[in-house]
Amino acid sequence: MANPKPEELVQIQYPTPSKGWMDPAVEFRKGTYCYSALARNLNYLGLPNAREWQPFDADWKLPPDWKRIILDGMKERLEKFRSFRLFMDICVRCGACADKCHFYIGSGDPKNMPVVRAELVRSVYRRYFTLSGQLFGALAGARDLTEDVIKEWFYYAHQCTECRRCSVFCPYGIDTAEITMIVRELLNLIGCNINWVLEPAANCFRTGNHLGIQPHGFKDSVDFAVDELEELTGIRVDASINRKGAEVLLVVPSADYFGTPHYYTFLGYLALLHEVGLDYTFSAYASEGGNFGLFNSHEMIKRLNAKIYTEAKRLGVKWILGGECGHMWRVLHQYMDTMNGPADFLEVPVSPVTGTRFENARSTKMVHICEFTADLIHRGKIRLDPARNDRWNVTYHDSCNPARAMGLLEEPRYILRSVCNQFHEMPENTIREQTFCCGSGSGLGTDENFEMRMRGGLPRANAVKYVRDKHGVNLLTCICAIDKATLPPLLEYWVPGVDVAGIHELVGNALVMRGEKERTTDLRGEPIDQKEVAHA
Amino acid sequence: MKLYGALIAVAAISLAAGLAGSVGALQPLLGIGVPYCALAILLVGLSWRVIRWSRSPVPFRIPTVCGQQISLPWIKSSRLESPHSTLGVIGRMGLEVLLFRSLFRNTRSRIDQGPRLIYGEAKWLWLGAMAFHWSLLVVVLRHLRFVVEPVPAVALWLDGLDGFFHVGVPVLYVTDIVLIAALLYLLVRRLREPQVRFISLFTDYFALFLLLGIALSGIWMRYFARVDAVAVKQLALSLTVFSPSLPKNLSAWFFVHLGLVCTLAAYLPFSKLMHMGGIFLSPTRNLANNNRMKRHVNPWNYPVKVHTYEEWEDEFREKIEAAGLPVEKH
Numbered sequence: 001m002a003n004p005k006p007e008e009l010v011q012i013q014y015p016t017p018s019k020g021w022m023d024p025a026v027e028f029r030k031g032t033y034c035y036s037a038l039a040r041n042l043n044y045l046g047l048p049n050a051r052e053w054q055p056f057d058a059d060w061k062l063p064p065d066w067k068r069i070i071l072d073g074m075k076e077r078l079e080k081f082r083s084f085r086l087f088m089d090i091c092v093r094c095g096a097c098a099d100k101c102h103f104y105i106g107s108g109d110p111k112n113m114p115v116v117r118a119e120l121v122r123s124v125y126r127r128y129f130t131l132s133g134q135l136f137g138a139l140a141g142a143r144d145l146t147e148d149v150i151k152e153w154f155y156y157a158h159q160c161t162e163c164r165r166c167s168v169f170c171p172y173g174i175d176t177a178e179i180t181m182i183v184r185e186l187l188n189l190i191g192c193n194i195n196w197v198l199e200p201a202a203n204c205f206r207t208g209n210h211l212g213i214q215p216h217g218f219k220d221s222v223d224f225a226v227d228e229l230e231e232l233t234g235i236r237v238d239a240s241i242n243r244k245g246a247e248v249l250l251v252v253p254s255a256d257y258f259g260t261p262h263y264y265t266f267l268g269y270l271a272l273l274h275e276v277g278l279d280y281t282f283s284a285y286a287s288e289g290g291n292f293g294l295f296n297s298h299e300m301i302k303r304l305n306a307k308i309y310t311e312a313k314r315l316g317v318k319w320i321l322g323g324e325c326g327h328m329w330r331v332l333h334q335y336m337d338t339m340n341g342p343a344d345f346l347e348v349p350v351s352p353v354t355g356t357r358f359e360n361a362r363s364t365k366m367v368h369i370c371e372f373t374a375d376l377i378h379r380g381k382i383r384l385d386p387a388r389n390d391r392w393n394v395t396y397h398d399s400c401n402p403a404r405a406m407g408l409l410e411e412p413r414y415i416l417r418s419v420c421n422q423f424h425e426m427p428e429n430t431i432r433e434q435t436f437c438c439g440s441g442s443g444l445g446t447d448e449n450f451e452m453r454m455r456g457g458l459p460r461a462n463a464v465k466y467v468r469d470k471h472g473v474n475l476l477t478c479i480c481a482i483d484k485a486t487l488p489p490l491l492e493y494w495v496p497g498v499d500v501a502g503i504h505e506l507v508g509n510a511l512v513m514r515g516e517k518e519r520t521t522d523l524r525g526e527p528i529d530q531k532e533v534a535h536a
Numbered sequence: 537m538k539l540y541g542a543l544i545a546v547a548a549i550s551l552a553a554g555l556a557g558s559v560g561a562l563q564p565l566l567g568i569g570v571p572y573c574a575l576a577i578l579l580v581g582l583s584w585r586v587i588r589w590s591r592s593p594v595p596f597r598i599p600t601v602c603g604q605q606i607s608l609p610w611i612k613s614s615r616l617e618s619p620h621s622t623l624g625v626i627g628r629m630g631l632e633v634l635l636f637r638s639l640f641r642n643t644r645s646r647i648d649q650g651p652r653l654i655y656g657e658a659k660w661l662w663l664g665a666m667a668f669h670w671s672l673l674v675v676v677l678r679h680l681r682f683v684v685e686p687v688p689a690v691a692l693w694l695d696g697l698d699g700f701f702h703v704g705v706p707v708l709y710v711t712d713i714v715l716i717a718a719l720l721y722l723l724v725r726r727l728r729e730p731q732v733r734f735i736s737l738f739t740d741y742f743a744l745f746l747l748l749g750i751a752l753s754g755i756w757m758r759y760f761a762r763v764d765a766v767a768v769k770q771l772a773l774s775l776t777v778f779s780p781s782l783p784k785n786l787s788a789w790f791f792v793h794l795g796l797v798c799t800l801a802a803y804l805p806f807s808k809l810m811h812m813g814g815i816f817l818s819p820t821r822n823l824a825n826n827n828r829m830k831r832h833v834n835p836w837n838y839p840v841k842v843h844t845y846e847e848w849e850d851e852f853r854e855k856i857e858a859a860g861l862p863v864e865k866h
Contacts, residue, residue: 010647010651012647014730014731016730016731016733016734017734019573020734021734021735046841078592079592080592080593080595080836081592081593081595082589082590082592082593082594082819083594083598083819085588085589085590085592085629086592086814086817086818086819089585089589089808089810089814090808090810090811090814090815090818091808091811092733092740092808092809092811093732093736093737093740094639094661094665094732095661095729095731095732095735096638096639096642096661098732098735099643099644099645099731100643100645105645105647105653110734111733113570113735115735116734116735119735132806132807139538139541139738140737140738140739141737141738141739143693164600167600168600168602168638168641169638169639169642169643170638170641171632171636171638171665171815172811172814172815172818172821173600173632173815173818173819173820173821174818174820175598175600175820178598178820192670205843206843206851207848207852208848214852214855215852215855215856215857215859215861216855216856216859216861218860219859219860221858240863241861242856242861243862244862282673284856284861285845285848285849298596299840302840303840303842303843306840306842307842307843307845309845310842310845311845314845315682316866328722329824333827333828334597334598334827335596336836337827337828337832338595338596338597338831338832338833338834339834339837341831342605342831345553352688356608358607359829360605360606360607360620360826360828360829361828362828362853363827363828363829363830363831364827364828366828371607371608372613374608378608378610402602403601404600405598405600405601406601406605406606406825407602407603407605407613407614407617407825408605408607409603409604409605409619410604410611410612411607411608411611414611427655428657429643429655433601433602433603434641440741455712458651458653459645459653459796462651462652462653463653465652466583466652483693485627
């Protein structure tokens with residue numbers, strides 16, 4: 001089936017059926033859901049209830065005691081997570097979150113209002129865990145847990161990208177991401193997962209990265225990048241792997257060395273770190289900063305994240321530097337130290353180039369490359385020629401997690417203003433803490449889910465369209481690997497003529513390296529001087 | 537059903553309280569028994585809920601960050617929207633609890649052909665919520681003059697402030713008007729906005745009608761039925777010292793008001809109205825964004841199965857060596 005055209009997709013209605021939301025029936029329409037996880041991936045990870053099934057099947061082959069498993073799982077999580085219990089209890093249904101969700105804006109499906117998505121779970125919570133729900137049933141907003149409810153949970157828990165935009169607006173800070181994470185954990189208990197999450201997770205567990213690249217393949221990729229950078233700049237950089245005694249361990253999302261346009265950002269890192277002479281090494285074992293455990297369960301986050309500290313310890317580095325990635329940084333910033341710390345074998349990160357002590361990372365000992373680079377620029381340690389990025393008219397997409405989990409707002413902007421001459425912000429309701437998701441985060445960026453991704457990405461794309469039309473913007477920069485993979489098709493669909501790049505790609509372009517040959521092309525291999533006419 | 541059901545429920549409670557209040561024999565039950573029961577349920581229920589919340593662990597530090605983090609010294613961090621210290625968290629919580637900071641951000645989105653998404657200001661909900669909660673607080677504090685003797689200064693002061701305009705006899709309280717107006721706004725909004733109506737449950741209407749009933753019956757007593765305030769105070773004071781005595785001339789209107797208040801008190805711990813306690817415990821708001829500075833401990837952190845470096849090297853050793861990368865064991 002062909003994908004719907006933009007002019008069809010944009011005819012969005014916002015119905016509010018008078019019969020309410022309690023009927024759990026869901027239609028698994030092609031383009032709006034993700035395929036189930038393959039049994040081999042579940043088995044590899046030792047996850048329960050692996051089997052062959054698909055969401056569109058009438059029979060999901062749930063384990064016989066699925067209901068008990070879910071209710072026990074809920075009980076356990078109500079006791080383990082204050083967030084879950086509290087968010088089940090205190091919503092007043094004021095509706096402030098309703099039109100803050102990109103999936104609601106783009107799909108018009110009333111169950112995609114964050115409040116309703118949460119009510120799908122709350123109704124079961126009320127029915128089995130509260131007195132009023134047990135006594136008054138539907139009148140108290142309670143529903144029985146049925147197989148249809150499981151299907152509905154699966155559908156809507158995978159139409160939430162855990163972007164946390166709604167929680168910015170909620171007067172009680174109710175975070176739908178937290179609820180979605182718990183629901184996905186519960187579904188995981190009865191073997192209802194999606195492959196786009198579990199395949200990368202299984203690969204990552206085995207080889208160290210999502211793509212399943214084995215050590216020699218990783219080495220090849222890095223070597224290839226080193227060769228290519230030499231061709232572009234005339235400088236041969238040293239990018240070591242698994243080298244003991246290096247000062248810094250560099251961990252990047254694997255898409256950086258295997259995906260486009262991520263790859264140009266990877267070249268940017270290599271150029272920059274060479275120029276400032278950082279003594280760093282990659283690890284083939286910890287060859288992935290991303291962590292799809294975040295989209296599966298808290299336990300899986302910890303299982304996949306453990307390798308980073310383990311490897312830092314084995315290699316004897318002083319601290320860790322992390323590349324551009326969104327959900328990776330939510331894990332590193334908000335979970336890693338708690339789960340796999342304390343990192344008392346590392347030192348408080350100090351930039352050997354500027355002497356800056358990163359006090360903000362003194363416990364976790366991991367620094368975001370934008371923090372590292374902003375410091376370099378501020379201290380005047382690198383020479384930049386922003387004119388080399390003159391073919392780009394740039395805007396910046398705050399990736400959800402660096403914005404709403406970290407507050408990394410100014411560092412990337414400072415870098416951008418230093419490395420390019422034309423920079424325009426998107427409207428204020430669509431950036432910084434109010435930024436809109438790409439629509440494909442949290443493991444939903446798969447082709448079979450195309451329509452829902454385009455719908456979810458509409459608010460982001462529409463803000464890009466605004467600056468494209470108003471200022472002639474032709475490049476959307478971001479610091480998230482999922483963004484870099486999924487924004488290009490999104491923009492091609494809604495806003496043709498705008499490219500996507502990482503911040504360090506532009507850094508690499510602008511960076512004047514000592515001893516470099518005259519740069520005629522940028523890191524994409526495209527001529528530097530040719531200034532493109534802005535797309536109309 | 538939800539709407540009318542809630543309206544009927546509140547009307548029935550009012551009627552029952554009013555009727556029972558007119559029957560002398562039932563007055564002790566209504567004036568003494570019910571308030572004590574309701575208060576007991578409120579206190580026990582409230583404590584039970586808050587204790588259960590506060591005893592449940594906070595495994596991860598997950599603030600929703602709404603401003604610039606603290607990082608490099610030359611980048612100004614947002615102390616209130618991304619607090620990194622306890623003081624900052626207190627400030628953030630203060631803004632949230634006293635001024636409804638998050639609700640103040642509210643916007644309204646609209647999609648025009650083009651397509652073009654437009655986000656407009658939407659401050660009415662914030663204004664309505666502020667008006668309701670603050671006037672309710674003032675009204676409750678004003679009621680101190682019934683239960684405390686001598687009347688506390690704060691109650692007298694609020695009384696004077698609230699009746700500032702000196703309109704009518706008895707003096708008209710501004711908060712009475714604001715409270716009713718705000719409740720009506722919240723009710724009308726719930727009914728008129730399709731999305732909000734769609735998400736509304738019985739309990740949402742019930743809470744609004746209950747509060748409206750309490751406010752209206754209170755206003756009726758004060759301005760129109762002119763209930764004997766001295767008698768009310770006599771009862772209230774006797775209840776507070778646990779030697780209840782029922783004055784003779786309490787009107788049925790008073791029992792309507794009291795009955796609704798007792799319903800609210802007993803209902804509160806089981807309802808969404810617990811948000812007033814919950815907000816203080818919300819982990820996305822009451823935690824500092826200092827994750828990488830200060831380790832957060834998960835009380836139930838447990839060991840998990842990982843793919844160790846040794847297992848990894850064992851599996852890929854030949855390939856690692858062939859690629860010229862160092863290994864631990866040959």
